[in-house]
Amino acid sequence: MVVRGGWxxxxxxxxxxxxxxxxxDSGYTVETAEDLTVYEDAERLAATDLVVQCWTMGDITAxxxxxxxxxxxxxxxxAGWHGGIVDAFxxxxxxxxxxxxxxxxxxxxxxxxxxxLVPERSGHPVTRGLADFRVHTEQYWVATDPAVDxxxxxTFAADENREAPVVMPAVWTRRHGAGRVFVSTIGHKxxxxxxxxxxxxxxxxxxxxxx
Numbered sequence: 001m002v003v004r005g006g007w008x009x010x011x012x013x014x015x016x017x018x019x020x021x022x023x024x025d026s027g028y029t030v031e032t033a034e035d036l037t038v039y040e041d042a043e044r045l046a047a048t049d050l051v052v053q054c055w056t057m058g059d060i061t062a063x064x065x066x067x068x069x070x071x072x073x074x075x076x077x078x079a080g081w082h083g084g085i086v087d088a089f090x091x092x093x094x095x096x097x098x099x100x101x102x103x104x105x106x107x108x109x110x111x112x113x114x115x116x117l118v119p120e121r122s123g124h125p126v127t128r129g130l131a132d133f134r135v136h137t138e139q140y141w142v143a144t145d146p147a148v149d150x151x152x153x154x155t156f157a158a159d160e161n162r163e164a165p166v167v168m169p170a171v172w173t174r175r176h177g178a179g180r181v182f183v184s185t186i187g188h189k190x191x192x193x194x195x196x197x198x199x200x201x202x203x204x205x206x207x208x209x210x211x
Contacts, residue, residue, distance in 0.1 A: 001048045002032045003039075007056040010083050015190050016054045022203055023052075028210075039064035045071035050210040054084030060092055069098050073177030077209035081187035081202060086142060099183055100148040100174040106138040107156075113139045115170050115186065115197070117152050126173065126182065126204045127151050133197040140185035141168060148172040152201075154185075171201060173208065182209040 002020070004012035016032070023030050028050070036055070038044065040063055045051070048071070060068075072078050078098070079085075087103040089095045096102050116132045139154055152171035158164050171184045182205035186198050193199045 001038065001045075001050070002030060002052045002054070003034075003036070004032065004054045004084075005034045005036075006054075006058040006088065007083070010054065010056045010188065011190060012054040012056070012084060015084075015187065015193070016052065018190060018193055019052065019203070019206065023206065026207065036060055036064050039067040039071075042067060042071070045076055046074065048076050050077040050079060050206065052206060053078065053080040053088070055088050056083040057087060058089060060089040060095060065089070065092050065094050069094055069176070072098060072179035072181065075178040075211050077180050077182075077211055078176075079182040079206045079209040081184040082138075082140070083188070085183055086140070086185060097145065098176055099181060100172060101142045101144040101169065101183055101185075103140055103142055103185075105141045110137050110188075111139050112136050113154055115152050115154055118150055121149065121151050124149075124151055124173075126171070126201050126208050130197050130201060133195060135186060135192060135195055135198065137186065137192045138188045140170070142185060144169050144172065145174070148174045148183075171205070173205070179211075180209045182206065 002016050004016045086101045117127050150169045150172045153167050154170045156166045174181045
């Protein structure tokens with residue numbers, strides 16, 4: 001189930017469409033939803049192996065938030081990238097605890113920066129065999145739950161706001177009951193996924209999160 005909408009600046013339809021052929025080729029029957037009421041349908045979510053969410057900003061009702069959380073806790077996977085998953089429903093603390101992270105800010109515009117894989121997690125199925133890489137896009141500063149499994153980081157250099165460099169989670173996974181959650185902060189624009197490592201780790205993340 002691809003759930004997409006919210007702020008149009010993240011091109012939720014265009015960018016999620018990039019992954020529909022991959023999901024279908026991987027054996028999924030793919031549905032799309034452009035309304036959060038899908039999270040109120042417990043039966044439909046229970047029959048869903050993976051929710052791919054690209055919904056930036058906006059509000060989620062308490063019923064919808066509980067429905068999504070319960071479905072993941074029961075085994076439905078949840079995956080997403082960038083603002084579509086960590087700049088969504090920012091007033092909902094239960095949603096934050098589900099995803100394990102929340103967007104706080106990014107430096108103005110697009111910046112060249114490195115994404116560094118965590119050496120201790122080099123055997124994880126999402127990043128196995130990949131190496132550090134560079135991107136030219138938004139660099140997300142996020143608040144994260146200490147319980148997430150960080151697979152890749154990005155570093156903010158020291159500047160007038162901070163005396164020393166800050167290493168920030170960029171890609172992580174987590175467990176929520178019987179379900180799995182995958183988050184990548186990379187993916188503001190469609191051509192971010194032209195970087196082979198970004199495309200590969202995102203596709204792997206979708207499969208890893210799936211029931």
